[in-house]
Structure formats: C-alpha cells, structure tokens
Amino acid sequence: MTTYRPGDSKREEFRKYLEKAGVLDALTKILVALYEEPEKPNDALDFLKAHMGQSGPDTADVESLRLQVSELMQKVERLQDENRELKAKVQMENPEVEPSAEN
Incomplete structure (x- = not known):
C-alpha cells in the first residue's frame, strides 16, 4: 500500500x-x-x-528589425544635429538667453 x-x-x-x-x-x-x-x-x-x-524568431524578421533600428538611429542622429543647429541659431538671435544643458 x-x-x-x-x-x-x-x-x-x-x-x-x-x-x-x-x-x-x-x-x-x-x-x-x-x-x-x-x-x-x-x-x-x-x-x-x-x-x-x-x-x-524568424531570421527575416530579425533582419527587418535590424534594418529598422539602423534607420531609426540615423534619424535620431540627424534630429540631434538639427536640434544643435537650431539651439545655436536661437543663441545667436538672443544672446541674453542662457543655453540649456539638454541634448
């Protein structure tokens, strides 16, 4: 038992x-x-x-996502460059304004 x-x-x-x-x-x-x-x-x-x-995950999906990440990283870099240029332009137009530490 x-x-x-x-x-x-x-x-x-x-x-x-x-x-x-x-x-x-x-x-x-x-x-x-x-x-x-x-x-x-x-x-x-x-x-x-x-x-x-x-x-x-399917390799095609992984490759597609890697390509998308690469494109988005390039876009981020372009936008950061544009942001720096615009901040510099604003600083030139208004020199009394303190530049922010953001970036």
Whole structure:
C-alpha cells in the first residue's frame, strides 16, 4: 500500500503545468531527434541547446528589425544635429538667453 506524501501533489501540479505549457512536448521532440541521429554528437547538451532555439524568431524578421533600428538611429542622429543647429541659431538671435544643458 502506498502512502500519500504532500510533495506528490506539488510534483503533479508542476507536471501538469509543464504539459500545459508545451514544455514536455518540446523536450520529447528534441530527445527523439537526438535518439534518431545516426551519429550521436559528442556533447548531447549542446545538441539540446541548439535545438531548443529552433522556434525562435524568424531570421527575416530579425533582419527587418535590424534594418529598422539602423534607420531609426540615423534619424535620431540627424534630429540631434538639427536640434544643435537650431539651439545655436536661437543663441545667436538672443544672446541674453542662457543655453540649456539638454541634448
């Protein structure tokens, strides 16, 4: 006869959580892929790490975002230059106005 241990319910809750989140399926798929590898890798942990990230962002999306970041950084630089020029112009027109420390 088995005895009930309080830790069993926590384990069961955690297992259900992992199953609901899809973690168990993902791990199972990766382990099956490792099992089906004709030549087993020297480092199984590296294999797992490499295959865990497969569902990450699409490379096209990443490239698109990098391009967008680059364009926005150039725009920020242009606007900062324009801001400095306008502040200098205002300072020339109104020399009694203290230049602000902002930039």
